[in-house]
Amino acid sequence: MTTLDKQRRKKLQALVDKDFYYRSYYDDDVEVRSSGKCGHGVYAVRQFLPGELVMEVTGQLIPKKAYEGSEYVMDLDEKWYLEPSAPGAFMNHSCSPNCELIQLTELSLGVVAICNIEAESQITFDYAWEAFDWNPECQCGARNCRGWVVAEDEVKKMKRLAKGRKKGKDKKKKDR
Ligand SMILES: [Zn+2]
Structure with missing residues (x-):
């Protein structure tokens, strides 16, 4: 197998990008x-x-x-x-x-x-994610923001988990 030299790779990559735009979706x-x-x-x-x-x-x-x-x-x-x-x-x-x-x-x-x-x-x-230990805090800024990236009917469970998460963090400083 011959390896591509840098210049040829660049040229061929431009063709790939142009015809298939895998990396730059166009809309x-x-x-x-x-x-x-x-x-x-x-x-x-x-x-x-x-x-x-x-x-x-x-x-x-x-x-x-x-x-x-x-x-x-x-x-x-x-x-x-x-x-x-x-x-x-x-x-x-x-x-x-x-x-x-x-x-x-x-x-x-x-x-x-x-x-x-x-x-x-x-x-x-x-995203309506299920509540897990890893759900991030929500930054959406909406007036009705749930506080976490989590489904509306999972907020209660999330609050419980987040409480535990905070405790764990205080103890071990880092929980994952
Ligand atoms: Zn939010």
Whole structure:
């Protein structure tokens, strides 16, 4: 096997990026930007009306049996997880989201606006995570913020866990 020299690799990589854009997803209606305190986020470039499809989320499909999921993994259906590629992977949680996820095709999810979304707004959905020891504190800033990135009906359990977590931290200083 011949190895690629640096220049040729660069040239060929440009071809790959151009024709397959694995690394730079292209969609004129949404944009990945730095969101300050929450790392990156997806932003609307134009206005979206309620019920409008904002974007399609594709990615790697992983059987649920084989995998517990990463932080970004989404439920596709009963049997499959979807590990989203950009820009879906950059969508942040909000306790007062402007979008929800639906199963769009057999292989992809759709992000659908649930209210009017003005251009320049951040696209968010409710992660609705189960309460575990590791759920991060929520930074969404919504008036009804639950305090943690957790599903609405898991808040009670989360509060219990967070209490325990704080105690554990005080004792061991670091719990993971
Ligand atoms: Zn919140």
